Amino acid sequence: MNKTGPYQPVCAFCDSKRLELVMDFGEVGLAGAFLKPEQFAAERTFPMRLHFCTDCFAVQVTDKVPADVMFKDYFYFSSSIGTLRDHFREYAAEVTQRFLDPERATVLEFGCNDGVLLRPLADQRIRTVIGVDPASNVVATINDSRIKVINDYFTEEVAARVVGEYGPVDLIMANNVYAHIPDIQGTTRAVAQALGPDGVFVFEVHYLGKVIDELQYDMIYHEHLYYYSLLSVINHLARYDMMVFDIKPIPIHAGSIRFYACKKGSRHGASVSSAVTALAAAERQRGFDRFETFRKFSDTVAAHRDELIALLNRLREEGKRIAGYGASGRANTMIQYCGINHSHLDYMIDDAPAKAGYCTPKSHFEIFPSSILDQGSPPDYLLIFAWSFLDEIRKRNAGYLGKGGRMIIPLPKVSIFPPSAT
Ligand SMILES: [Zn+2]
Secondary structure: OOOOOOOOOOOOOOOOOOEEEEEEEEEEOOOOOOEOHHHHHHOOOEEEEEEEEOOOOOEEEOOOOOHHHHOOOOOOOOOOHHHHHHHHHHHHHHHHHHHOOOOOOEEEEEOOOOOOOHHHHHHOOOOEEEEEOOOHHHHOOOOOOOEEEEOOOOOHHHHHHHHHHHOOEEEEEEEOOOOOOOOHHHHHHHHHHHEEEEEEEEEEEEEHHHHHHOOOHHHOEOOEOEEEOHHHHHHHHHOOOEEEEEEEEEOOOOOEEEEEEEEOOOHHHHOOOHHHHHHHHHHHHHOOOOHHHHHHHHHHHHHHHHHHHHHHHHHHHOOOOEEEEOOOHHHHHHHHHHOOOOOOOOEEEEOOHHHOOOEOOOOOOEEEEHHHHHOOOOOOEEEEOOHHHHHHHHHHOHHHHHOOOEEEEOOOOOEEEOOOOO
């Protein structure tokens, strides 16, 4: 980072310098960097800016944090994989049936984690199943003789090694990692290099349209570098002679989208699905190819912040006690962007007992287990940072609501549950 001259961001996808600033979050603590009070003095903060590339339409966090800082002492609470097992079984069956001759096929997933998708792919009797992931402690848990593990980032060097050993790959997959890779150009070059002439590249990411529709600015943090629209993906892949031939919205992760891509001139590219044509048209109509759209988004977010802070101030003036609920990375973005401080909230609550005793980054709210709601005098209001799980949270806290407790739901619109009778 150039500390002496003015900040000149560069597009991670196309190297353009024609970027427009969408949002500036200022100096923030890393969204996942929960800490103990004795670590406050050594806490580091980093600038965080969201930009739109006027050349390739990619929306991206341009401030990168060194990987050794990012992944040190980190809290990762993976979602309950049990509930996703059916999803991955269906996913594996679908791509196998649609694209592969299992007896001859080579499939590779990068960012394969503990093999949650590779196992059902191996169950489809695919000849060669390869998992690539840099996290050695995670891939060590795969332990399945049907799966070849490469403990590394998916680079061009790894792609060359794979092709040398197993031949061109028929199907490359990436699930929820494509938004987190600083060297996105190198990774996509590796994909293009490893993919066979009629191979398919399938990846799932959070969809930019959902961020805009639901005002999900709390999804923005350093770890989550990119926010993909179809138009930006089309532009990115075109630089590697690749194209999108199909898409699919994914209900299981609210707001995810699956892209199906191939090399230009391959048999899959001969017909582009109507879903692709329709979404591309819708995105153009909504202005995902224009900065103006994102400037408006940023204005709406600022208005949301003002409304939320005004509500918190009013309730505090009335002497209400308020606690935050759901100490996640998303909560930390909202807290830091809105400037929520100890004059607004008393403390945080989280259902994961392991977080108890830690504090939120920079804002330093202490985290208590949710059992605190059953003791003594619970807070008058809970500010629901985990608002995307609202139904589940209401059910789980029926006792709290039954005793007159109320919930502030920040997004997509600021509201109170149950609504006031007056
Ligand atoms: Zn660009």
